[in-house]
Amino acid sequence: MKKSLLFMAAAMCAAVVMPASNALADVNIKIVQHGPLRVLDPIFTSAYVTRNHGYMIFDTLFAMDAAGKPQPQMVDTFTESPDRLTYTFKLRSGLKFHDGAPVTSDDVIASLQRWAQRDVMGTRLMAVTEKLSAVDANTFTLQLKKPYGQVLDSLAKPGSPVPFIMPKRLADTPSSQAITEMIGSGPFKFVQGDFQPGVKATYLKFADYVPRAEPASNFAGGKVVKLDRVEVVNIADGQTAVNALRNGEIDFIENVAPDLLSQFDGVKSVTVEPKSRESNMYTLRMNWLQPPFDNVKVRRAAMAALYQLDYLDASVGDEKRYTVCGAVLSCASPYKSETGATQTKAPDLARARQLLKESGYKGEKVVVLHSTDLRVLVNIAPITAQALRSIGMNVDMQAMDFTTLLARRTKKDPVEKGGWSIFQSSLTTLDLSNPLVNPNLDARGEAGYPGWTKDDTMESLKDQFAVEGDEAKRMQLAEAIQARAVDQVMYVPLGEAIEYKAYSAKVGKLVDAQLPMFWSAK
Amino acid sequence: MLSLIIRRLFAAIPVVLIVATVVFLLLRMAPGDPARVIAGDMASEETIAQIRSNLALDQPLIKQYALAMGKMLQGDLGTSIISQQPVSKLISARLGPTAALASTAMLLTILLAIPIGVLSAWWHRRWFDRVATASTILAFSVPAFVVGYVLILVFSVQLNWLPVQGYTPLADGVGPFLYRLVLPSLTLATVFVALITRITRASMLDILGEDFVRTARAKGVPEKYVLFRHALRNAAAPIVTVIGVAITTLISGVVVTETIFNIPGVGSLIVDAVLARDYPVVQGTILFFSFIYVFVNLAIDLIYVLLDPRIRY
Numbered sequence: 001m002k003k004s005l006l007f008m009a010a011a012m013c014a015a016v017v018m019p020a021s022n023a024l025a026d027v028n029i030k031i032v033q034h035g036p037l038r039v040l041d042p043i044f045t046s047a048y049v050t051r052n053h054g055y056m057i058f059d060t061l062f063a064m065d066a067a068g069k070p071q072p073q074m075v076d077t078f079t080e081s082p083d084r085l086t087y088t089f090k091l092r093s094g095l096k097f098h099d100g101a102p103v104t105s106d107d108v109i110a111s112l113q114r115w116a117q118r119d120v121m122g123t124r125l126m127a128v129t130e131k132l133s134a135v136d137a138n139t140f141t142l143q144l145k146k147p148y149g150q151v152l153d154s155l156a157k158p159g160s161p162v163p164f165i166m167p168k169r170l171a172d173t174p175s176s177q178a179i180t181e182m183i184g185s186g187p188f189k190f191v192q193g194d195f196q197p198g199v200k201a202t203y204l205k206f207a208d209y210v211p212r213a214e215p216a217s218n219f220a221g222g223k224v225v226k227l228d229r230v231e232v233v234n235i236a237d238g239q240t241a242v243n244a245l246r247n248g249e250i251d252f253i254e255n256v257a258p259d260l261l262s263q264f265d266g267v268k269s270v271t272v273e274p275k276s277r278e279s280n281m282y283t284l285r286m287n288w289l290q291p292p293f294d295n296v297k298v299r300r301a302a303m304a305a306l307y308q309l310d311y312l313d314a315s316v317g318d319e320k321r322y323t324v325c326g327a328v329l330s331c332a333s334p335y336k337s338e339t340g341a342t343q344t345k346a347p348d349l350a351r352a353r354q355l356l357k358e359s360g361y362k363g364e365k366v367v368v369l370h371s372t373d374l375r376v377l378v379n380i381a382p383i384t385a386q387a388l389r390s391i392g393m394n395v396d397m398q399a400m401d402f403t404t405l406l407a408r409r410t411k412k413d414p415v416e417k418g419g420w421s422i423f424q425s426s427l428t429t430l431d432l433s434n435p436l437v438n439p440n441l442d443a444r445g446e447a448g449y450p451g452w453t454k455d456d457t458m459e460s461l462k463d464q465f466a467v468e469g470d471e472a473k474r475m476q477l478a479e480a481i482q483a484r485a486v487d488q489v490m491y492v493p494l495g496e497a498i499e500y501k502a503y504s505a506k507v508g509k510l511v512d513a514q515l516p517m518f519w520s521a522k
Numbered sequence: 523m524l525s526l527i528i529r530r531l532f533a534a535i536p537v538v539l540i541v542a543t544v545v546f547l548l549l550r551m552a553p554g555d556p557a558r559v560i561a562g563d564m565a566s567e568e569t570i571a572q573i574r575s576n577l578a579l580d581q582p583l584i585k586q587y588a589l590a591m592g593k594m595l596q597g598d599l600g601t602s603i604i605s606q607q608p609v610s611k612l613i614s615a616r617l618g619p620t621a622a623l624a625s626t627a628m629l630l631t632i633l634l635a636i637p638i639g640v641l642s643a644w645w646h647r648r649w650f651d652r653v654a655t656a657s658t659i660l661a662f663s664v665p666a667f668v669v670g671y672v673l674i675l676v677f678s679v680q681l682n683w684l685p686v687q688g689y690t691p692l693a694d695g696v697g698p699f700l701y702r703l704v705l706p707s708l709t710l711a712t713v714f715v716a717l718i719t720r721i722t723r724a725s726m727l728d729i730l731g732e733d734f735v736r737t738a739r740a741k742g743v744p745e746k747y748v749l750f751r752h753a754l755r756n757a758a759a760p761i762v763t764v765i766g767v768a769i770t771t772l773i774s775g776v777v778v779t780e781t782i783f784n785i786p787g788v789g790s791l792i793v794d795a796v797l798a799r800d801y802p803v804v805q806g807t808i809l810f811f812s813f814i815y816v817f818v819n820l821a822i823d824l825i826y827v828l829l830d831p832r833i834r835y
C-alpha cells in the first residue's frame with residue numbers, strides 16, 4: 001500500500017514537473033543578440049541591436065551585396081540622367097506593408113526624409129538634393145543640385161541608421177520621437193503584443209513578402225524566409241547563453257565572448273563561425289580642444305607610443321580572432337589603406353619621448369576615460385594609460401560606467417573642470433568603412449563628434465570623395481584621407497576584433513552576411 | 523488590530539514620499555544622460571537636444587519634480603524614457619518571475635531551515651548539529667553565482683535533466699513553470715537556508731533552557747510538542763524577522779541569480795534602468811519596493827502579535 005502510494009506520488013510529481021513536449025512546438029528558432037532590445041525605432045536610435053531588429057521587419061531601396069556594391073532591393077529599375085542630376089526609381093510591383101497597405105512613392109519619400117534628419121550620409125544627400133518627388137504610386141525621382149557620387153551608396157547604407165522604408169503615417173513622426181508601432185514591408189512581421197523591452201521580441205514570417213529572384217548576397221538579393229517564427233531572447237550572461245545553446249534551449253548566439261569560444265570545441269551540434277567581412281574596431285580619440293592634445297606634436301608622440309598587439313592581446317587574446325590593421329577606414333573597407341600607421345608595429349618609445357620633448361609638453365594632466373561596465377572596453381584604457389606613462393605623460397585614468405562616459409565626453413572644459421583628454425570606443429567597421437560615415441573623420445571642430453577635431457583639409461577631401469563618381473579616383477582620395485588622418489592623428493585605430501557567432505544545426509545555412517540575417521535559415 | 527493596520531498605512535505615506543524625493547534627487551545628481559543612451563554613440567548634439575526636449579529633460583529640476591510627484595500622487599508611475607512603455611506595465615511584467623522565484627525559494631527555505639535549526643538545537647553538540655553547522659557556514663560563504671554555475675554544470679550541461687535558463691509563466695502549465703524554477707530556487711535557497719537555520723538554532727538554544735520548557739517536559743509532554751509547539755513558538759520572533767527581511771530581499775530582486783538563470787525579474791529591470799538612466803523606471807521600481815517593505819514590516823508586526831499575546835502596539 002505504502003509502496004503503491006509512493007509510486008503514485010512519484011508519478012504525479014513527474015507529470016507536474018516534466019514540461020509538456022509541445023510547449024514550444026511553434027517556436028522555430030530562438031536567437032540571442034549582443035544586447036537587449038529596448039528601443040524599436042531604428043531611425044530614432046543608432047543602437048546596433050535596434051538596427052538588427054530593423055533588418056527583420058523593414059526593407060531598403062538598395063542593399064550592399066557581398067562585393068560591397070549597392071544593388072536594387074525594393075527598387076525594380078532605375079535610371080540616371082546623362083548629366084547625373086536626375087535619378088528615376090521604379091519600385092517593384094506588389095510591395096506591401098504588414099498592415100496590408102501597398103508601398104508607395106509617398107512612403108519612400110517620407111521615410112528618406114526622416115532618415116536624413118538623423119544620418120550623416122542622409123544629411124549630405126539631402127544637402128545636394130533639389131527635389132525628391134513622386135511621379136506616380138510606384139515611381140519617384142531624385143533631382144540633384146550638382147552631381148553626387150554617393151546616391152546609391154547612401155540608399156544602400158548598411159550601418160546605423162539604415163534608410164529603412166516605413167509607411168508615411170509613421171515616417172511623418174519627427175525623428176526626435178520614437179515610433180513604437182512597427183509596420184514595415186520586410187520579410188518578417190513584428191509581434192507587437194509579445195514585445196517585452198529588454199527581455200523578448202517575436203517575429204513571424206510575412207506571408208505576402210515577395211523576395212527578389214537573385215540569390216541572397218550579404219544585405220542584397222532574395223530574402224527567402226523558411227522560418228515561421230523567430231524569437232529574440234535576451235540573455236545578459238555570456239556563459240548562460242553558451243550553456244543554453246549547448247543544451248538546445250536556444251539556437252543562435254550573435255556574438256560569443258572570445259574567452260567562451262573554446263567551450264564549443266568538440267560540440268558537434270553547434271557551428272561556430274566568424275562574422276563575415278565585418279569586425280569591431282577599437283578606437284582611441286583625443287580631445288583637440290584642450291592641452292595637451294591641442295598640439296599635433298603631442299598627438300604624434302602619443303600615437304608613437306601605442307601598440308595594437310597590446311590592446312588586442314588584452315581584449316581578445318587569441319591571434320586568430322583579431323586583425324592588426326592601421327586603416328582609419330578599417331580593413332573591411334573597399335577603400336582600405338594603412339599608409340603611415342605606426343601603431344601596427346612595435347612601438348618606438350625613444351622616438352615617442354623625443355617627439356614629446358619637441359612638443360614642449362609640460363606635464364599637463366591627461367585624463368583617460370575608462371569604461372568599466374562593458375566587457376569589450378574594460379581592458380583598453382589601462383593599456384593606453386601605461387603606454388603614455390612610459391613616455392613620461394602625467395596620466396589620470398578615471399573609471400566610470402559607459403552611460404556616464406557618454407555624458408562626460410561631451411564636456412569641452414579643461415580636465416580640471418570635468419573635461420577629458422582621451423576616450424576609447426569599439427565600433428563596427430560597417431560604421432567606419434566610408435569616410436563620409438566614419439565619425440572619427442568628422443573634422444568640423446566644435447560642431448562635430450566629441451574630440452572636436454578641426455581640419456579643413458580633411459573636410460575638403462571628404463567633399464571631393466562625396467561628389468566623385470569614378471571609383472579609381474575615389475580610391476586615390478581615400479588614400480589621401482588615410483594619410484591626412486594619420487598625419488594629424490584624427491584618431492588612432494587600435495585593431496579589429498573578429499566576432500564569432502554560434503548556432504545549432506536547426507538553423508541550417510545562414511546567409512554569409514555582415515549581420516545576423518535569418519531569411520535563408522531553415 | 524484594525525487600528526494598528528490603519529495607523530501603519532498612514533505612517534507609510536511620508537516614508538514613501540521621502541523615498542520618492544530622495545530617489546529623484548539622487549538620480550538627477552548622478553552623471554549620465556538618458557537622451558545619449560537612446561540616441562546612440564554617434565548622434566549629433568542637435569539630435570540629443572531634441573530628444574531631451576521631447577522627454578522634458580531640459581526642464582528645470584523643480585518642474586521635473588513637480589511633474590513626477592503629480593503623476594505619482596495620481597497613481598501613475600510614468601513612462602519609460604527608453605522603451606516608451608508605462609512603468610507600471612514594465613513592473614507588472616517582471617513581477618511574475620520575481621514573485622515565483624521568491625515564493626519557491628522561500629518555501630524551500632522554510633521547509634528545510636526550520637526543522638534543521640530546531641533539530642540542531644535539540645541535538646546540540648552532537649554529530650547532526652556539527653554537520654548542520656559546518657554545512658550552513660559553507661553554504662553561507664559560497665557566492666550565489668558559484669552555486670548557480672555548479673548546479674547548471676551538473677544538472678543541465680552534464681546530466682541534461684533540467685534547463686539552463688529561462689522562465690515559463692504559470693499560465694503555461696504547472697510542470698513547465700516548476701521545471702524552470704528548480705535550479706534558481708535551489709541556488710537562492712542555499713544562502714537563505716543557511717541563514718535561517720543559524721537563527722533558528724540560536725533562538726531555540728535560548729528557549730530550550732527556559733523554565734517553561736523544563737516544566738512541559740516534567741509534565742510528560744511529548745518531545746515533539748515541546749520542540750515544535752512550546753519552544754518554537756516562543757523562539758519564533760527573530761526567525762520571523764529574518765524571514766521578512768529575506769522576503770523583501772527576494773522581491774526587490776536578486777540580480778545575480780536572475781542574470782545567471784536569465785529570469786526576467788524586477789532585479790534586472792532596475793539594474794538595466796539605472797545603467798540607462800531611465801529615471802521613471804528606477805523611480806517607479808524603488809517606490810514599489812518601498813511599498814513592499816512597508817507591507818512586509820506590517821505583516822511581521824501582525825505575526826508577532828499572533829505569536830506572542832504579550833506584544834501590544
